[in-house]
Amino acid sequence: MSFFTYKKGEMHAEGVALKTIAQQVGTPFYCYSTGALRAALGEFTRGMKGMNASVCYAMKANSSLAVIKTFADMGAGADIVSEGEMKRALAAGVPARKIIYSGVGKKATELMAALQSGVGQINVESVAELETLNAVAGQLGKRADITIRVNPDVDAKTHAKITTGKKGNKFGIDLNLARDAFAKAGKLPHLRVVGVAMHIGSQLTTLAPYAKSISKVAKFIAQLREDGHRIDRFDIGGGLGIVYKKEKPPSIAAFLAMVKKATKGLDCELTFEPGRRLVGEAGVLVGEVILVKPGASKTFVIVDAAMNDLIRPTLYDAWHDIVPVRQPRPDAATIRCDIVGPICESGDYLAQNRDLPRLSAGDLVMVRSAGAYGAVMASTYNTRPLVPEVMVDGTRFAVTRPRPSIEDIFSTERYPPWMERPKT
Numbered sequence: 226m227s228f229f230t231y232k233k234g235e236m237h238a239e240g241v242a243l244k245t246i247a248q249q250v251g252t253p254f255y256c257y258s259t260g261a262l263r264a265a266l267g268e269f270t271r272g273m274k275g276m277n278a279s280v281c282y283a284m285k286a287n288s289s290l291a292v293i294k295t296f297a298d299m300g301a302g303a304d305i306v307s308e309g310e311m312k313r314a315l316a317a318g319v320p321a322r323k324i325i326y327s328g329v330g331k332k333a334t335e336l337m338a339a340l341q342s343g344v345g346q347i348n349v350e351s352v353a354e355l356e357t358l359n360a361v362a363g364q365l366g367k368r369a370d371i372t373i374r375v376n377p378d379v380d381a382k383t384h385a386k387i388t389t390g391k392k393g394n395k396f397g398i399d400l401n402l403a404r405d406a407f408a409k410a411g412k413l414p415h416l417r418v419v420g421v422a423m424h425i426g427s428q429l430t431t432l433a434p435y436a437k438s439i440s441k442v443a444k445f446i447a448q449l450r451e452d453g454h455r456i457d458r459f460d461i462g463g464g465l466g467i468v469y470k471k472e473k474p475p476s477i478a479a480f481l482a483m484v485k486k487a488t489k490g491l492d493c494e495l496t497f498e499p500g501r502r503l504v505g506e507a508g509v510l511v512g513e514v515i516l517v518k519p520g521a522s523k524t525f526v527i528v529d530a531a532m533n534d535l536i537r538p539t540l541y542d543a544w545h546d547i548v549p550v551r552q553p554r555p556d557a558a559t560i561r562c563d564i565v566g567p568i569c570e571s572g573d574y575l576a577q578n579r580d581l582p583r584l585s586a587g588d589l590v591m592v593r594s595a596g597a598y599g600a601v602m603a604s605t606y607n608t609r610p611l612v613p614e615v616m617v618d619g620t621r622f623a624v625t626r627p628r629p630s631i632e633d634i635f636s637t638e639r640y641p642p643w644m645e646r647p648k649t
């Protein structure tokens with residue numbers, strides 16, 4: 226079920242017309258549907274019934290406090306990758322014990338902050354990190370619960386920039402080297418090994434790479450237990466894909482059924498770290514057409530949302546569906562166009578070679594499936610303010626992050642003391 230549909234000729238987020246939000250908030254803006262967020266996590270929760278499993282939302286996908294709190298209120302934990310994300314998760318009401326700290330390069334100061342706050346689990350990715358964490362925990366007189374993230378060397382069949390479980394990737398410890406890493410961890414007095422973690426990539430649209438990785442890791446867990454390690458937890462990571470174009474990603478229920486089967490008899494508490502699947506289709510980016518510029522070979526529709534607001538098309542050649550906010554007539558003629566932003570780079574586009582109904586200045590367009598890795602990857606390039614975020618719930622909506630003023634963007638900057646102040 227889509228939470229973004231045309232009603233009476235106007236695109237709505239649940240019961241709110243996007244046009245109404247645009248009139249009050251201005252454009253561009255991100256808009257999230259609470260119903261869609263809840264529905265996605267609800268599918269996980271229902272599917273996990275009877276399993277010893279939990280969800281730690283990978284908040285890197287969308288770290289809006291309101292989004293995190295929506296999930297925290299439903300019982301989810303958080304998967305974090307920085308001290309900043311930890312502070313956000315705690316601020317949004319995620320209990321520290323439900324936080325998992327992932328990441329390939331955690332600093333000693335970040336590890337210290339995590340231990341002081343009482344995060345539930347740290348997923349270690351290298352022998353060097355084992356040593357640093359042991360030293361930091363020792364200083365604090367604590368023992369840290371850790372898993373070691375292994376790299377199962379399985380091709381997730383996704384975009385190269387978001388593949389993480391192959392030998393050539395920087396993530397995790399190669400399965401052949403991981404046994405030694407566990408042996409080392411077992412001897413460090415301030416660490417308590419509680420399990421194994423993996424995460425093989427993002428936007429996976431088939432289950433086979435998961436099944437293959439889980440079976441490799443399950444064999445490895447048996448070996449670790451023979452070596453005398455207590456392996457109580459298996460963190461399966463995130464990565465489940467969504468629909469951008471015409472993908473047919475597996476349902477959450479099918480994913481969980483596969484995991485259930487693949488981990489049968491393993492006797493591990495399971496953790497899932499979905500990010501994109503919980504928020505991707507629950508969010509859209511809305512922009513306004515500034516002008517339409519016919520070119521020699523195609524038409525450029527220049528909108529006020531740009532690559533700094535949504536970098537995915539430029540960075541990953543990602544496809545995002547774009548539709549007019551005012552419903553086109555079914556027989557409306559289309560024109561071949563590029564939907565581009567105003568930034569001075571040819572890479573600044575949201576979509577290329579699309580056949581869209583004729584658009585004119587002032588029309589609103591909606592970019593679909595922009596809830597994950599949209600607002601969080603935005604920048605102020607070209608001194609463009611970060612786009613506001615709006616949350617809808619039924620017929621109500623609220624701005625959850627207001628648009629900063631242009632002065633806000635540079636208000637923390639300073640001149641060096643030897644420089645004369647500009648005369649303003």
Ligand code: LLP
Pocket residue numbers: 283285286304327328387424426427428462463464465498499500501502537541597598
């Ligand atoms: N767990 C770990 C350890 C991760 O590194 C990631 C994502 C996740 C969970 C969540 O993965 P998800 O369920 O969202 O696929 N910016 C890219 C995606 C980067 C993903 C990084 N790691 C994009 O826009 O496609």
